[in-house]
Amino acid sequence: MKAPAAHVMLALGTIGYVWLMFVWLLVPAFLGPISDEFALSNTQAGLLTGAISFVYIPFALWSGILTDRIGAPRAIGYGMVLFGGAQVLRSVAHEFWSILLLTVLIGVGGTGITFGLPKLVSTLYPPERSGTMSSLYLVGMYAGTAAAFAVGRPIAGPLLGGWRPVFFFSGLAVLAFSVVWFLAYTWTKRRLPWRTDANRSVERSGDRNRSVSRDLRRLVLHRGVLLLAVVGFSYLLLVHGLQNWLTVILQERGLTTRIAVWTTSLFVVAQLVGTLVLPPLSDFKTSRRTALFSCGIFASAGTFVLLVADDAVFPILFAVFVAGFGLGGLATFVRSLPVEMKGVEGKLVASAVGLVFMIGEIGGFVGPLLVGAVADRTGSFSLSVFLLLLGSLAVIGASAFLTHADHE
Numbered sequence: 529m530k531a532p533a534a535h536v537m538l539a540l541g542t543i544g545y546v547w548l549m550f551v552w553l554l555v556p557a558f559l560g561p562i563s564d565e566f567a568l569s570n571t572q573a574g575l576l577t578g579a580i581s582f583v584y585i586p587f588a589l590w591s592g593i594l595t596d597r598i599g600a601p602r603a604i605g606y607g608m609v610l611f612g613g614a615q616v617l618r619s620v621a622h623e624f625w626s627i628l629l630l631t632v633l634i635g636v637g638g639t640g641i642t643f644g645l646p647k648l649v650s651t652l653y654p655p656e657r658s659g660t661m662s663s664l665y666l667v668g669m670y671a672g673t674a675a676a677f678a679v680g681r682p683i684a685g686p687l688l689g690g691w692r693p694v695f696f697f698s699g700l701a702v703l704a705f706s707v708v709w710f711l712a713y714t715w716t717k718r719r720l721p722w723r724t725d726a727n728r729s730v731e732r733s734g735d736r737n738r739s740v741s742r743d744l745r746r747l748v749l750h751r752g753v754l755l756l757a758v759v760g761f762s763y764l765l766l767v768h769g770l771q772n773w774l775t776v777i778l779q780e781r782g783l784t785t786r787i788a789v790w791t792t793s794l795f796v797v798a799q800l801v802g803t804l805v806l807p808p809l810s811d812f813k814t815s816r817r818t819a820l821f822s823c824g825i826f827a828s829a830g831t832f833v834l835l836v837a838d839d840a841v842f843p844i845l846f847a848v849f850v851a852g853f854g855l856g857g858l859a860t861f862v863r864s865l866p867v868e869m870k871g872v873e874g875k876l877v878a879s880a881v882g883l884v885f886m887i888g889e890i891g892g893f894v895g896p897l898l899v900g901a902v903a904d905r906t907g908s909f910s911l912s913v914f915l916l917l918l919g920s921l922a923v924i925g926a927s928a929f930l931t932h933a934d935h936e
Contacts (some may be wrong), residue, residue, distance in 0.1 A: 533719040534652040537601070538661060540712055541645050543667035544608055547702045548641045549672025550680065551615050551634060552580055554698065557681040558691040564800025566624050576628055578896075583635030584889040584914055585643075591639035592819020592882020593740060596875065600648035601713040603878070605706055612702030612926075619696035621870055640665045642885065647878040650867040652720060659807030662864040669859075670800045725844070751929075753880050756862060758926040759820065760888030763858040765919045766827060769895030769912075770851065771795060777909045781839040799848040802826070802856020807864065816868065817930050820861050824923030831917045835910065851920075858923065863887065865930075891919070 555562065555740025556577050563573050576750035595603040596871050614633040646742075649661045684694045774795060778788035802823070810819035837843040866872045866880035899912040 533716045535654065536712060537648065537716060537720070538665060540709055541600075541604055541641075541648055542665040543643055543705065544604055544709065545645065545665055545668030546672040546675065547608070547698075547705060548610040548611060548638050549669050550676050551611055551698055551702065552638060553629065553673055553676035554695060555660055555681050557676045558694070561691050562627075566627070568624060572624055576624075576631060578893065579631045580635035580638060581631055581889055583895065584639065586886075587636055587639055588643070588886040588889065589744075589879065589882040591636075592643045592879040592885075593743065595643045595647050595878035595882075596743075600644045600651055600878070601709075603640040603647065604644035605640075605709050605713065607637045607644060608702055608706035608709060608840045610634075610640070610705060612637075612699050614878075615695055615699030615702060619692045619699065620641070625778045633835060633873070638883075643878040643882050645739050646863045646867070646881045649664060649864065650877040655868045658867050659811045659819075659860060659866040662860045663765065663803050666803045666863075667800070667860055670796065670803070673796065743879060744811060744870060747876065747880055747883050750869070750880075752931075753866065753883060754871065755926045755930045756880075757863055757884045757887040759824075759858065759923050759930075760862045760884040761891035762919045762922040763862060763891070764927075765857060765891035765895040766831070766851070766916055767799075767855055767859075767895075767900075769899045769916050769919075770831075770847030772896040773899045773912070774848070777913070780909055783839060783841065783844075786843065794845060795848045795852040798852025799856035799859065802853040803859050804856075806853075807859030807860040810861075816861070816865055817893050817927055819857065820865070820927035820930060821924060823854040823857040823861065824920060824927055827851050827923060828854075828920040829918065830854065831913065831920050834918060835913045841887070881927065895919075913926065 534775065559573060559577060562576075566572075568576070576920075591603075605819070614630045614670040615636065616625055618634075621630060623731050645665050647663065649658055649665070653661045654677070680694060680698075684698075687692060688697060771792070774783075774792045775788045778791055779785060783791070806819060806820045806823060810816055830847045830853070831841055834845035834851065837847055862884055863881055866884070867877045869880070872880045895916070898915060899909065902912045903909050
């Protein structure tokens with residue numbers, strides 16, 4: 529009974545990730561109507577679209593620590609209640625600061641999904657299957673992203689009558705799904721090992737503050753976690769830097785808007801392919817370091833070809849696919865590798881992933897800003913892409929020393 533129950537919880541967690549990304553990206557999808565209604569400046573629009581990513585910088589580590597304390601099912605369920613409720617309230621917001629605050633709350637709730645799912649995988653599956661299982665729930669991330677733009681704006685918007693009804697009903701749907709999640713958790717309590725020996729020992733100690741400080745010290749001094757944080761920084765720098773600006777970069781080179789948009793879509797598809805192929809493949813190999821190093825090679829090679837390809841369409845398509853393929857593998861590894869690191873394992877996996885994302889989201893915030901600012905100063909995107917290339921080389925350098933991520 530354990531395997532079917534575990535698969536049910538992973539499938540439901542994946543659906544939760546779909547809802548998170550759908551809710552997250554409805555603001556960018558409806559940015560035009562929202563900006564018009566609230567008379568937002570470009571700065572305010574940028575704050576609103578970047579608010580959730582920015583939330584991860586101060587909250588990621590603490591959310592990870594809390595997830596390790598209360599367990600994955602509660603973290604995921606409470607997170608859905610929080611971002612679902614905030615989404616309902618966003619539908620009735622009537623000024624900029626209220627919708628911004630509610631967007632921040634969605635980000636806080638979203639950390640329950642982001643760090644609860646790696647904890648879920650580490651609890652339900654052996655470490656040697658972490659790559660494959662993590663790749664499965666990351667499909668939800670890409671599906672939710674695509675749904676926000678392909679369904680939310682062009683289909684749900686006209687059908688329901690604008691962005692406010694879409695926000696309202698999507699929030700209600702998340703709240704309804706959170707009930708399904710808690711019912712499933714209740715059903716699996718006797719079938720799955722939610723309470724580990726590590727959890728019970730912490731509860732018996734009666735000294736949670738001391739335990740938290742000890743765990744923090746262990747993570748901050750853990751070479752493998754710190755190197756993975758460097759990888760996370762570079763990964764999010766590249767993903768956000770390229771994904772947010774790729775269409776504009778290609779248009780500047782003379783490509784038509786249609787080709788530029790389709791090429792950006794190819795970048796997202798390539799990430800999905802990399803997520804589905806590279807981590808499961810690494811489950812059959814002896815070294816995660818080799819797989820991580822390969823992801824860095826793919827990302828760097830693709831970025832380099834993009835830098836030198838000028839306006840040649842087919843080399844650009846090749847470059848974008850190769851870079852996205854490597855970044856798709858990294859999307860899984862930054863979440864799944866901590867469970868295999870000595871001194872982290874299942875007990876501190878959410879805290880470790882939280883630390884990686886706390887540092888990594890700085891790259892996610894800096895990436896788009898760096899690309900735009902450098903382009904403003906130089907008049908082109910060539911130097912911006914070169915700087916992203918340097919960032920991709922950091923993945924190769926960090927993975928070369930990441931011996932703690934090898935199979936034990």
